[in-house]
Amino acid sequence: MTPLPLTRRTALALAFLVGLPGVALAQAPAGQPIRIGSTLALTGPLAATAQIHRIVGDIYVEQLNKRGGLLGRPVEWIVRDDQSKPDLARTLYEQLITADKVDLLMGPYATGAILSAMGVAQRYNKVLVHHTLGIPSLAKYDMQFPAWSLGSEPATTVPNTVFDALAAGPKPPKTVAVVTSKFPSIQFMSAGAREVLKKRGLQEVLFLEWDFGNRDFGPIANRIKDARPDFVWVGAIGLDGNLLLDAMKKIDYTPPQHFYLYPAPGPLVSLPEAKNALSVTIFEDQPPFTSHPGAADFVKLYRERATKAGLADPSVETQAAASYTAWQILEAGVNATRSLDDKAIASWIKANRVDTIQGKLRFNGTGNFGDDLMRVKQVQNGHWVVVWPKEVATPGVKLQAN
Amino acid sequence: MSAFTLPSATLLAQSVLSGIFVGALYGLMGLGLSLSWGLLRLINLAHFAFAFLAAYLCLQLASHGVDPLLTLLGIVPAFFALGVLLHWAMARFALTPFNSLLLTFGLMGIVEAIIQSIWTADFRKLESVYANQKFKVGALYVPVPELITLVLAVGLAVAIWAVLRGTDLGRSLRAAAEDAPIAAAFGVHQKRNALLLAGTCAALVSIAGVCLALTSTLAPSQMYAWIGVVFAAVMLGGLGSALGPLVAGTLIGVSEAVTMAVTAPSWAPIVSFTLLIVVLVLRPGRAG
Numbered sequence: 001m002t003p004l005p006l007t008r009r010t011a012l013a014l015a016f017l018v019g020l021p022g023v024a025l026a027q028a029p030a031g032q033p034i035r036i037g038s039t040l041a042l043t044g045p046l047a048a049t050a051q052i053h054r055i056v057g058d059i060y061v062e063q064l065n066k067r068g069g070l071l072g073r074p075v076e077w078i079v080r081d082d083q084s085k086p087d088l089a090r091t092l093y094e095q096l097i098t099a100d101k102v103d104l105l106m107g108p109y110a111t112g113a114i115l116s117a118m119g120v121a122q123r124y125n126k127v128l129v130h131h132t133l134g135i136p137s138l139a140k141y142d143m144q145f146p147a148w149s150l151g152s153e154p155a156t157t158v159p160n161t162v163f164d165a166l167a168a169g170p171k172p173p174k175t176v177a178v179v180t181s182k183f184p185s186i187q188f189m190s191a192g193a194r195e196v197l198k199k200r201g202l203q204e205v206l207f208l209e210w211d212f213g214n215r216d217f218g219p220i221a222n223r224i225k226d227a228r229p230d231f232v233w234v235g236a237i238g239l240d241g242n243l244l245l246d247a248m249k250k251i252d253y254t255p256p257q258h259f260y261l262y263p264a265p266g267p268l269v270s271l272p273e274a275k276n277a278l279s280v281t282i283f284e285d286q287p288p289f290t291s292h293p294g295a296a297d298f299v300k301l302y303r304e305r306a307t308k309a310g311l312a313d314p315s316v317e318t319q320a321a322a323s324y325t326a327w328q329i330l331e332a333g334v335n336a337t338r339s340l341d342d343k344a345i346a347s348w349i350k351a352n353r354v355d356t357i358q359g360k361l362r363f364n365g366t367g368n369f370g371d372d373l374m375r376v377k378q379v380q381n382g383h384w385v386v387v388w389p390k391e392v393a394t395p396g397v398k399l400q401a402n
Numbered sequence: 403m404s405a406f407t408l409p410s411a412t413l414l415a416q417s418v419l420s421g422i423f424v425g426a427l428y429g430l431m432g433l434g435l436s437l438s439w440g441l442l443r444l445i446n447l448a449h450f451a452f453a454f455l456a457a458y459l460c461l462q463l464a465s466h467g468v469d470p471l472l473t474l475l476g477i478v479p480a481f482f483a484l485g486v487l488l489h490w491a492m493a494r495f496a497l498t499p500f501n502s503l504l505l506t507f508g509l510m511g512i513v514e515a516i517i518q519s520i521w522t523a524d525f526r527k528l529e530s531v532y533a534n535q536k537f538k539v540g541a542l543y544v545p546v547p548e549l550i551t552l553v554l555a556v557g558l559a560v561a562i563w564a565v566l567r568g569t570d571l572g573r574s575l576r577a578a579a580e581d582a583p584i585a586a587a588f589g590v591h592q593k594r595n596a597l598l599l600a601g602t603c604a605a606l607v608s609i610a611g612v613c614l615a616l617t618s619t620l621a622p623s624q625m626y627a628w629i630g631v632v633f634a635a636v637m638l639g640g641l642g643s644a645l646g647p648l649v650a651g652t653l654i655g656v657s658e659a660v661t662m663a664v665t666a667p668s669w670a671p672i673v674s675f676t677l678l679i680v681v682l683v684l685r686p687g688r689a690g
Contacts, residue, residue, distance in 0.1 A: 043515065043518070044623060045621075045623035045626075047518065047523035047623070048522070048523035048524045048525070048621065051522070051523065084623075182668055208662075208666055208667055209666055209667065209668045210666075210667035210668050210670075211667075211668050211671060213624075213627045214667060214670075215424075215618070215624075215627055215628070215631075216420070216424045216655075216658065216659065216662070216670075218416075218417070218420030218421075218423075218424070218659065219417045219420060219421075219658075219659045219660075219662030219663050219667065220662060220667055222413050222416045222417055222420070222663060223409075223413065223662070223663060225413075226409065226410055226412075226413045238525075238621075239525050239619055239621060242525065242527070242619050243618075243619060246619065247420075249534070250536060250543055250545040250548075251416060251543045252536075252543060264524070264525055266524065267524070267525040267527070267619070271527075309522075310522050310524075311522065311524065312522075312524040312525070
């Protein structure tokens with residue numbers, strides 16, 4: 001018998017027929033929906049960042065249902081507004097478990113609300129995957145899993161990464177000013193930076209702290225200018241960096257090298273004074289980060305949705321990436337165990353590496369934290385580029401100083 | 403590093419200057435609040451929301467190429483009308499000062515939600531011709547947006563003071579605040595005057611909002627950060643006083659700035675609120 005020649009058209013038809021049942025199955029999850037409950041700061045002071053998590057959650061659940069949901073069932077995300085209040089988050093998580101009877105939990109935003117949710121999850125033995133818990137030492141619950149890969153000792157590892165980058169840069173600093181917000185997840189990192197710089201033999205010429213919500217950065221800018229540091233570590237959160245740079249501009253001062261811990265990324269990058277400002281990230285929407293499976297598609301979709309939602313910065317960085325990762329971790333746990341049993345899911349996550357857009361993550365370290373994947377990025381030509389470590393740096397880019 | 407550092411003369415002078423500028427904004431924000439509280443017996447927390455609403459409107463108009471200062475031509479009358487409308491509604495329910503506090507706090511949340519839905523919760527910065535303008539006096543830098551704020555704050559405080567002191571309208575307003583029935587018996591048209599004053603208070607705070615847009619980066623939730631310090635300026639300055647909030651605001655601004663220059667920025671609120679407590683203890687009638 002002579003074999004039939006496999007023409008391109010035949011091959012395509014075969015592929016279509018073979019693939020059809022799979023596609024049909026993937027597109028039609030059936031049965032009672034699996035309900036995943038969470039809160040987000042949809043209003044209040046944290047709303048700007050929580051909006052990112054809302055968009056990412058919507059994208060992920062939509063994608064998940066398109067590829068067949070979880071365990072063949074559709075997924076429904078129930079998200080409540082915790083109004084940026086950790087105490088309200090606690091109440092709402094309690095309601096999600098007892099009144100809404102959700103099958104699974106997803107973490108809220110930000111650290112305070114996550115800690116509240118963690119307490120509730122612990123009380124009901126529920127798995128809690130969370131996006132951006134800033135203080136790993138507070139994660140005491142065995143069935144909580146972080147999606148933000150900052151390691152279990154970020155107060156030491158992150159400043160070391162930053163000072164490594166500076167030491168390899170064009171102007172290794174000798175004197176450092178540490179100015180910082182007293183916001184909890186910031187303050188301990190800046191305290192860590194002070195320890196690290198001393199151990200590295202650098203001189204601290206200024207140390208200042210301000211309360212969260214400080215409005216007047218003029219005197220702080222004056223103090224920095226007066227101290228003449230080679231490098232300014234700014235324990236910034238949200239708008240602090242912009243306000244400080246505005247104040248510096250008013251007295252004609254440009255720091256030789258400057259770092260901002262957790263700035264609102266969009267507003268900072270758009271500020272001309274932020275030239276060569278450094279920060280840290282676990283993900284940027286550029287190679288090699290976008291080479292992880294699913295990352296490029298997510299980046300494209302997120303950009304569309306964030307633009308439509310009117311976000312100042314529609315690019316995927318730490319917040320959006322951590323949010324997407326959290327959903328990936330939960331999905332992996334359910335799919336691997338083929339169940340909604342929290343203990344089984346938790347045991348599996350702890351014992352395995354999970355494929356995410358950040359790479360393969362592990363959760364077997366202290367407090368279920370894995371490796372510190374924080375990278376150093378810099379504002380160059382009005383864009384964030386990754387400058388350190390070299391193996392993940394944006395191609396052709398090097399750290400610059402003012 | 404010790405907590406106390408001896409600052410250089412330039413640092414100290416620059417800090418005092420920036421304290422004066424920020425104090426002028428405290429004063430301008432507090433002017434309408436003080437008049438409303440002192441003369442109308444209404445504690446209007448919506449003032450802070452109105453300031454931010456005006457700031458965002460200024461931002462919006464400026465993004466279409468309108469000079470931020472020219473936006474005042476539209477914003478001030480609009481907020482005057484808004485103030486009149488709000489007072490008319492509040493007067494219908496004869497609210498006590500405490501109830502007015504609750505109502506306007508609710509209104510503040512509503513305005514915040516509206517701002518957030520239109521301009522999002524993200525930070526916004528007004529880009530204008532004034533933003534980068536500054537000049538040098540000796541070793542000191544004088545930013546033009548802050549200077550504009552100072553000039554407006556001083557000008558408006560003096561003008562309101564002159565109206566309250568030197569005109570029939572001012573005397574009527576003060577008389578009505580002192581003893582409304584007696585003032586009415588002398589022919590003071592209380593309702594009309596109250597509406598006029600409420601509109602003026604809202605108009606004044608809208609000017610503060612435009613100054614806020616000129617000098618600061620905006621986010622809807624930031625309106626709450628101003629409440630404490632502006633209340634302190636109003637109470638220190640004396641309720642119903644036109645010049646008081648400006649003087650007290652400047653005192654607070656300078657004390658905060660000098661504290662930040664000499665010790666740590668986190669000590670600044672302690673100094674300003676200690677000042678308030680001391681004044682209230684020494685002169686308890688101040689907030690009456």
